[in-house]
Amino acid sequence: MPIKASAPSSVLLVCLGNICRSPTAEEIFRQQAAIAGLDIKIDSAGTGDWHIGHAPDTRAQRHAKLNGYNISKLVARQVTADDFRNFDLILAMDTQNLTDLQAIKDGIDEPEETLAKLALFSEEDPTYGGDDVPDPYQGESEAFEDVIERIESSTQAWIESWKTN
Ligand code: 4NP
Numbered sequence: 001m002p003i004k005a006s007a008p009s010s011v012l013l014v015c016l017g018n019i020c021r022s023p024t025a026e027e028i029f030r031q032q033a034a035i036a037g038l039d040i041k042i043d044s045a046g047t048g049d050w051h052i053g054h055a056p057d058t059r060a061q062r063h064a065k066l067n068g069y070n071i072s073k074l075v076a077r078q079v080t081a082d083d084f085r086n087f088d089l090i091l092a093m094d095t096q097n098l099t100d101l102q103a104i105k106d107g108i109d110e111p112e113e114t115l116a117k118l119a120l121f122s123e124e125d126p127t128y129g130g131d132d133v134p135d136p137y138q139g140e141s142e143a144f145e146d147v148i149e150r151i152e153s154s155t156q157a158w159i160e161s162w163k164t165n
Pocket of ligand 1: 015016017018019020021022046050135136137
C-alpha cells in the first residue's frame with residue numbers, strides 16, 4: 001500500500017502518567033504500523049513526573065496482554081521540549097494533555113514549522129473523533145478494556161489517513 005509523503009516518520013503518544021494509556025498506545029501503534037508496512041519511530045511519554053522510571057501499571061499490562069500486546073518492558077518518562085524537536089507528530093490522549101503539551105510547545109522560541117505537530121489522539125477517528133481516551137487510573141477493568149478499544153480504533157484511523165488510495 002503506498003504511503004503519503006505527509007506520513008510522519010516519528011510519533012510520540014502522550015498521556016498524564018505514561019503508565020496506562022500511552023504505553024498501551026505505543027505498543028498498539030507499533031504493531032499496527034508494522035502490519036501496514038510503515039516505518040515509523042514510536043515512543044510514549046507522560047506530562048507528569050510521578051512515574052518516571054516505572055513499568056506500566058500492572059492492570060494496564062494485564063489488559064494489554066489479554067488483547068495480544070506486551071507492554072511489560074516499557075519504562076515511563078516525562079515529555080520534554082526536545083520531544084518537539086525530535087518527533088514529527090505528538091498525539092495527546094485527552095484534552096488536558098493537549099493543553100499541557102501546547103503550553104510546552106508555546107514556550108519554545110523556535111519556528112513553529114520546525115517543531116512537532118500536535119493533535120488529539122482521537123482526531124481522525126470516525127467512531128471516537130474528538131473524544132478523550134478517558135484516564136483509567138481510578139477505574140475498574142472495564143475502563144482498561146475501553147482504553148484498548150479506543151486506542152485500537154484511533155490508531156487504525158491515523159494509519160488509514162496516511163495511506164493513499
Ligand atoms: P495514564 O494514567 O495517564 O494513562 O498513565 C494515569 C497514571 C497515573 C496517574 C494518573 C493517570 N497518577 O495520578 O499518578
